[in-house]
Amino acid sequence: MIKPDAVADGHIGAILDIITKNGFKIVALKYTKLSAEKAGQFYEVHKERPFYAGLVEFMSSGPIVAAILEKDNAITEFRTLIGATNPADAAEGTIRNLYARSIGENAVHGSDSDENADIEGNFFFSAFERF
Numbered sequence: 076m077i078k079p080d081a082v083a084d085g086h087i088g089a090i091l092d093i094i095t096k097n098g099f100k101i102v103a104l105k106y107t108k109l110s111a112e113k114a115g116q117f118y119e120v121h122k123e124r125p126f127y128a129g130l131v132e133f134m135s136s137g138p139i140v141a142a143i144l145e146k147d148n149a150i151t152e153f154r155t156l157i158g159a160t161n162p163a164d165a166a167e168g169t170i171r172n173l174y175a176r177s178i179g180e181n182a183v184h185g186s187d188s189d190e191n192a193d194i195e196g197n198f199f200f201s202a203f204e205r206f
């Protein structure tokens with residue numbers, strides 16, 4: 076997912092370019108906006124964390140881009156490409172190093188397991204919308 080900060084800052088094209096140049100195939104793609112309820116549901120795993128309310132507010136503050144990506148070893152490869160959660164710690168050339176504003180507004184999200192990729196893919200896309 077390209078988060079609201081990176082969409083607002085005009086980085087959709089640059090981020091999709093990095094993703095495809097690194098060998099990911101885009102299987103589904105959508106420009107949309109999360110309601111607070113949907114954003115809360117998406118990050119429900121963090122609901123006891125102190126940053127949860129701010130995260131939900133931010134994630135529902137503007138449009139996002141959701142995508143399903145395909146590549147061998149995609150989870151690990153994509154998490155390497157996006158960099159550490161806090162852009163101050165993100166390796167040079169990673170998406171968060173280049174485009175994130177802060178630890179909270181950190182430009183992109185990537186699923187952390189095949190199981191969660193399945194859940195999150197179904198959250199945004201029906202089978203009809205994939206190819």
Ligand SMILES: Nc1ncnc2c1ncn2[C@@H]1O[C@H](COP(=O)(O)OP(=O)(O)OP(=O)(O)O)[C@@H](O)[C@H]1O
Nearest residue numbers: 121126130159160178179180181183184185186187
């Ligand atoms: N200390 C924090 N302060 C503010 N926001 C935070 C903090 N830690 C995490 N977040 C926000 O919550 C999201 C989820 O946190 P998590 O620890 O799962 O990081 P991540 O797996 O790198 O990010 P994501 O799940 O978005 O790919 C982060 O991407 C960030 O937007």
